[in-house]
Amino acid sequence: MVSGEGESQNGAGEFTAESAEAVLREACATAGFEPSDAELLRLGSNAVYRLAQAPVVVRIARDPASMESMTHAVRVARWLEGEGFPATRVVPGVEQPVLIGGRVVTYWENAQDTLEYASLDELGDLLRWLHWLEEPEDLRLPYFDSFAKVWHSLGLLDAVGDDDRTFLKERAEKLRKDYDELDFVLPFGMIHGDANVGNALRDKGGRPLLIDLDGACLAQREWDLILTALYYDRFGWHTRSEYESFVHHYGFDIMNWPGYPVLADLRELMMTLWLGQQVHTNERAAEEFLRRVHDIRTGGSRRGWQPY
Template sequence: MSQAEGLTEKTALEAAEIACGKVGIDGTGAELIRMGSNAVFRLKGQIILRIAREREGFKSARRQVGVARWLESEDYPANRVLDVRQPVDALGHPATFWVSVAEKEAYASVAQVAEVIRDLHKLQAPDSLQLEQKQPFDEIAERLNAARSLSGNDERFMRQRITELSHQYAELQFLLPRGVIHGDANIGNVILTRDEAPCLIDLDSFCIGPREWDLVQTALFFERFGWHSADEYKRFVDIYGFDIMKWSGYETLASYREISMTLWLAASETEKAANEVRKRVIAIRNGGDRRDWSAF
């Protein structure tokens, strides 16, 4: 089953009602605030409900809950899960309940993102979490298989490019030690709490791997997309203590991330997403400017 199958706004609302009923939470007036990899609802009492699109995602959901509880025990600034037995089976989809940190989504500064990543990389996860090893090309293969808006030619190009990158990746010499990583660390996953403190969210990709994976998106957003300024990136490097752009493997990881971001979007069937995917593939194929890529 592809990522997009089996969960619409209507069925997500039905699943939310079932999930709330199973844990005794009032789901009246549940507000759908996002439909992506998860259907995300805001509930009464400062609660966030996430329902995964993938029916096979119970293992991942259990891992996310375990990671959140471990990070709370470390007093690390990340999403807290509600103290209920979870994940919950909601129409076959895993549902998890989280403490809402703010009523509006405001992002942390790039400097705060660097602090959050630096402090995460100081932690050592307990063996009981059973975190998986980073497998980037298994992940991107799943996204490619779920893509719906790629033309035949674009799909062939992407497969060829992924193969090239996999060969390059196999030869990389990482400079930072392996350890716990967020796996999708960027400014979009560090939000400000009601007290304007940074909080790491979206623990879906938590795993063990090279720490460079948690640095590449900030560099990419600066160097290729222009979403961060030179001063912001310099501050990021100064705080974390390592400039990934000076490492020989940066281009490989950055190119991988571009394709991963594009394939994630290609799972959507909307005309707006399809147009954006086509624009991105053309830029990747021809080495074109990425500064007109729209954020999704």
């Protein structure tokens, strides 16, 4: 998704490995799967489990209010399958998404048994192909409102100090003014919403595919390029040659666009706000949040930022 959402809403309680496992057991019982020996692959915006007894991945959303976005994800996955586009597939014959234990659950076909990410040139090819597709009106994709997400995230910083909260709010207000003046150059249309190499895997046959479709929406295509540029330019998570290969395969370098600094500032703010919602339950997130706020406040290097 373009930005992470909060936890502890709608009575669902804190989102931990223990609480997610309880939801997993009930989700498997509901769909007729066996949860024993399931492997927890990721615990972030979603708890992602790979089942040992079936070729199925179960995703449990952190945000209890994500039913609409996960409904879109299922619709998008089915449409992309019909288009022959390489993306994660929903498990057929299973009703989804479903609400279990106050969390939204979906079931996906297991694409691989060992984690292998696609390369950046493969990500560039996937995004170029995705952006060529013309989504049907009945897909009913939402329009992306970046600042609705920013204001929502700011309202969830209940464990953050007043000084940091005020600073982040003032930065958001400044970025809103700068964002309104941007002149986007790429066509408007469907985007993945959280396009980065972490959401591009290789399947068992070595074919690259996109996963995590719940952020799919209608927006300026620049949003699908900004994370890869950030990871290279500011964070140092990609090499120059990797980034240049991505640009070559996609066909556009967002860093040459005059609006790049504003979009980059906004995207890193959204990443930081997502972390800020977890500081009261996750010590590592709390430390990373403080590091990021300090660097944004002082104009410091982002090279110390850790993937999360």
